[in-house]
Amino acid sequence: MIESYRKLWAQRAAAEKIATQQDLEKYILIELNDELTHPRVRKSKEQKLELALLRIQGSDLSESEKNGLSALYKNLAAK
Structure with missing residues (x-):
């Protein structure tokens, strides 16, 4: 990821x-909390979260990368 x-x-x-992975989650939480x-x-x-998901879906990442990042963002946003 x-x-x-x-x-x-x-x-x-x-x-x-x-x-x-811990660093990654920290940066995503900083982003989600603005x-x-x-x-x-x-x-x-x-x-x-909505803006991040739109960026992910509009990116050139592979579908598996998009799905993985989207799931990570959603899981962290739920915390």
């Missing part, structure tokens, strides 16, 4: 720092 995430977010420097955005303009976790 780490390589799939890196392909999806190729322009993100933070994606290159991910070394473990922690890097000013509090007044943050989107809800549901909105961020």
Whole structure:
């Protein structure tokens, strides 16, 4: 999943720092919680999940990569 995430977010420097599954999950949770955005303009976790899933489905990843990343995002969003 780490390589799939890196392909999806190729322009993100933070994606290159991910070394473990735990790191990957941490970065996805940061994204879903919109922690890097000013509090007044943050989107809800549901909105961020929807945007991430749309990005995944519109990407050039293989179907198995898309399914795996989508499932990971959904599982983490449910926490």
